[in-house]
Amino acid sequence: MKANKILEKLARLMRFGLLVGIGFIIVYPLLRQISAAVMHPDDMYDLTVNWIPRTLTTMNFKVAWEMLDYPRALLNTLGTALLLSTLELASTMIIGYGFARWRYPGSNVVFAMVLLSIIIPPQMVMVPLFLNFRYFDLFGLLPEPGINLIGSFWPMVLMALTGTAKRSGLFIFITRNFFRGMSTSLEEAAYVDGAGHLKTFFRIMVPNATPIAMIVFLFSFVWQWNDLFYTDLFMQGRNLLQIGLLSINAQYNYPWANKAVEGTYIQLVNNAGMLLYILPVLILYAFLQRYFIESIEKTGLVG
Amino acid sequence: MLKRLKLSLNAQRSLLGFLFTLPFILGFGAFLAYPFVQSVIFSLSKLTIVPTGYVLDFVGLDNYRHAVFVDPRFRQVFVETVVSMAMKIPVILIFSFFAANLLNQKFRGRTMARVIFFLPVIMGAEITLRMQQADYMQQAMSLSESGLIPLSALQEFLGSLKLPMVFVNFIFAAINEIPMIIRSSGIQILIFLAALQSIPKSLYEAAHMEGATGWEAFWKITFPLISPLLLVNVVYTIVDSFTAPDNVLLELIQDAAWGGAGFGVSTAMAWIYFSMIIVILAITMVLVGREVHYES
Numbered sequence: 001m002k003a004n005k006i007l008e009k010l011a012r013l014m015r016f017g018l019l020v021g022i023g024f025i026i027v028y029p030l031l032r033q034i035s036a037a038v039m040h041p042d043d044m045y046d047l048t049v050n051w052i053p054r055t056l057t058t059m060n061f062k063v064a065w066e067m068l069d070y071p072r073a074l075l076n077t078l079g080t081a082l083l084l085s086t087l088e089l090a091s092t093m094i095i096g097y098g099f100a101r102w103r104y105p106g107s108n109v110v111f112a113m114v115l116l117s118i119i120i121p122p123q124m125v126m127v128p129l130f131l132n133f134r135y136f137d138l139f140g141l142l143p144e145p146g147i148n149l150i151g152s153f154w155p156m157v158l159m160a161l162t163g164t165a166k167r168s169g170l171f172i173f174i175t176r177n178f179f180r181g182m183s184t185s186l187e188e189a190a191y192v193d194g195a196g197h198l199k200t201f202f203r204i205m206v207p208n209a210t211p212i213a214m215i216v217f218l219f220s221f222v223w224q225w226n227d228l229f230y231t232d233l234f235m236q237g238r239n240l241l242q243i244g245l246l247s248i249n250a251q252y253n254y255p256w257a258n259k260a261v262e263g264t265y266i267q268l269v270n271n272a273g274m275l276l277y278i279l280p281v282l283i284l285y286a287f288l289q290r291y292f293i294e295s296i297e298k299t300g301l302v303g
Numbered sequence: 304m305l306k307r308l309k310l311s312l313n314a315q316r317s318l319l320g321f322l323f324t325l326p327f328i329l330g331f332g333a334f335l336a337y338p339f340v341q342s343v344i345f346s347l348s349k350l351t352i353v354p355t356g357y358v359l360d361f362v363g364l365d366n367y368r369h370a371v372f373v374d375p376r377f378r379q380v381f382v383e384t385v386v387s388m389a390m391k392i393p394v395i396l397i398f399s400f401f402a403a404n405l406l407n408q409k410f411r412g413r414t415m416a417r418v419i420f421f422l423p424v425i426m427g428a429e430i431t432l433r434m435q436q437a438d439y440m441q442q443a444m445s446l447s448e449s450g451l452i453p454l455s456a457l458q459e460f461l462g463s464l465k466l467p468m469v470f471v472n473f474i475f476a477a478i479n480e481i482p483m484i485i486r487s488s489g490i491q492i493l494i495f496l497a498a499l500q501s502i503p504k505s506l507y508e509a510a511h512m513e514g515a516t517g518w519e520a521f522w523k524i525t526f527p528l529i530s531p532l533l534l535v536n537v538v539y540t541i542v543d544s545f546t547a548p549d550n551v552l553l554e555l556i557q558d559a560a561w562g563g564a565g566f567g568v569s570t571a572m573a574w575i576y577f578s579m580i581i582v583i584l585a586i587t588m589v590l591v592g593r594e595v596h597y598e599s
Contacts, residue, residue, distance in 0.1 A: 012410070015405060015408070015410065018405065019405065019416050022402070022420070022485055023416065023419045023420070025481065025482045025485050025486075026419055026420065026422055026423060026485060026486060027419065027422065028482070029431055029434040029435055030426075030434070032434070033434055033437070036437075091326055091327075094323055094326065095323065095324050095326060095327045097323055098319070098320050098321075098322070098323025098324040099320075099323075099324060101319075101320070101323075102316045102317065102319045102320025102321075102323070103316070103317070103320055104316070104317035104318070104320040104321050105317065107320055107321075107324070110324055110327070110328060110331075113327075113328075113331050113335075113336075114327065116335075117331060117335055118542065119542050119580075119584070120335060120339070120577075121545060121546045121553070121573075121576075121577065121580075122546070123546075123553050123556050123557060123573055124339065124342060124573050124574075124577055125334075125335060125338035125339055125341075125342060126557070126560065127342065127345060127560050127566045127569060127570055128337075128338035128339075128341035128342050128345060128570075129334060129338045131356075131357060132337075132338060132341075135356045135357070146356070158330075158333075158334070159330065159334055161326065161330070162326045162327060162329055162330020162331075162333070162334065163326055163327040163330055164327070164330035164331060164334045164335055172327065197319055222425055222427075223427065226426065226427030226429060226430055227427075227429070228429045228430075228433075228548075229429070229548070245433075249433065249436075249437070267437060270437045271437055274430070274433065274434055274437060277430075278426060278430055281425060281426070282425075282426075285418075285422075285425045289414075289418045289421075292421060292424075292425065293414075293417050293418065293421055293493065295493070296490075296493045296494055296496070296497040297497045297500070297501075
């Protein structure tokens with residue numbers, strides 16, 4: 001009996017150790033950012049300083065704030081992410097519903113394309129896609145050399161609207177699974193009462209799909225916020241946090257940056273900028289973590 | 304509106320399905336299939352930018368030849384990427400299954416632990432990677448990827464034990480990869496966790512009554528019931544690892560496009576890589592698919 005209790009205590013201790021260790025590895029990069037972001041540049045050359053700076057400063061944040069044009073870039077990024085995730089939510093819900101409820105000749109092939117769109121790496125189509133948007137001629141309808149859509153919202157808006165943005169395929173798959181699991185009796189009742197298909201979809205099905213819509217929207221928003229690849233490719237020159245951050249990054253990636261003091265200092269600014277950029281997402285996560293963590297159970301992927 | 308067309312019920316349903324999925328069909332055609340075909344053509348051509356757009360000159364397999372035989376880094380990076388992917392996938396799966404079991408137990412602070420384990424999914428791999436690159440301390444002291452473990456000391460110690468160098472290098476590489484493996488397991492842990500929670504407790508109780516040990520219960524109940532999600536996780540892990548931002552090969556492909564060898568060579572490299580991925584996906588799906596147990 002006693003031996004059992006000791007074993008149980010040991011197991012609990014081991015579990016605690018494992019959780020703390022793994023957790024530390026996960027938050028490690030974040031902790032390093034925080035440590036560097038409040039560090040005075042003088043401490044960079046102090047070998048005795050590793051985690052806790054000798055002199056605390058808010059200077060790095062101030063410089064990053066200005067370099068990023070923070071308030072305005074934050075609003076722009078927020079607006080872009082909200083716009084794109086709303087569009088992506090609308091399109092993937094409609095498309096997913098279409099796959100869940102009706103079949104037509106070739107609908108299986110189209111659904112296979114959805115799955116294919118999940119596994120095609122964006123780098124595969126990066127070059128042609130960039131050139132098509134750079135010289136956008138609506139597939140031959142507009143005169144040569146076409147319009148330059150790079151640097152505008154249009155490439156990403158078009159992709160979000162058609163369910164082909166980053167990970168849209170995944171959302172279509174999830175919404176399809178969800179609608180398939182919903183009983184058709186509600187819709188039939190609506191049809192009997194004389195509602196059309198669109199009306200039924202928007203008035204009956206969408207309100208009933210709030211849990212899944214919430215998941216799609218939140219993930220879409222967060223992934224949109226974190227996206228550097230497409231944003232950098234299509235929205236060059238816009239006042240967005242992602243673009244601003246990459247330009248801070250670019251400054252210290254130059255070889256001369258390591259020689260001058262100013263060049264080294266830019267690293268601390270970069271750390272502060274990174275925190276300013278990720279902070280809104282972390283705040284969102286802190287308040288809505290339940291939705292993110294319970295998401296998988298609600299997607300209909302399991303059981 | 305549809306009623307006025309006087310279609311048969313079947314035709315009406317087909318039309319509705321088509322209309323609802325039409326946005327995707329258009330988008331897939333315009334933003335995936337068309338560029339996909341273009342990328343085949345690009346990979347066989349020399350692309351030059353001119354004021355009115357771009358011109359293509361057909362060069363046959365020259366770009367592929369350049370990628371494989373001329374480019375100094377491609378061959379090496381390609382082999383390294385594929386090998387490390389093949390090694391990482393089983394480790395990620397085992398770790399995420401282990402972590403899911405850990406998080407499925409009842410203890411205080413479980414929600415907190417789940418929140419932290421899922422954090423890498425929220426922060427995104429791109430940001431995490433940039434954070435690591437921006438860690439000046441790590442750059443200055445050139446520590447391990449994590450900066451947590453004094454790897455050089457460990458390597459010296461293992462070397463002094465007169466172990467074969469291949470073995471030492473393997474351990475060295477494995478330890479170096481630990482943070483990466485933990486951080487790319489977020490979604491997989493959640494999927495396994497949801498699967499574990501969906502197994503009815505009564506099955507275990509029944510098995511216990513019949514005298515089954517925990518080991519037997521695992522292989523006869525847990526494993527078959529989570530096996531469909533094992534396949535999902537395998538596919539997810541593969542897809543995730545070949546689109547990951549810390550993938551050196553993708554970086555090489557991107558660099559080739561915007562700087563070095565040009566668009567043609569870049570797309571040729573992408574095609575070589577993509578064919579390899581399709582082969583790996585097909586093999587794993589056949590292998591894992593055989594083990595999957597579906598409830599009828």
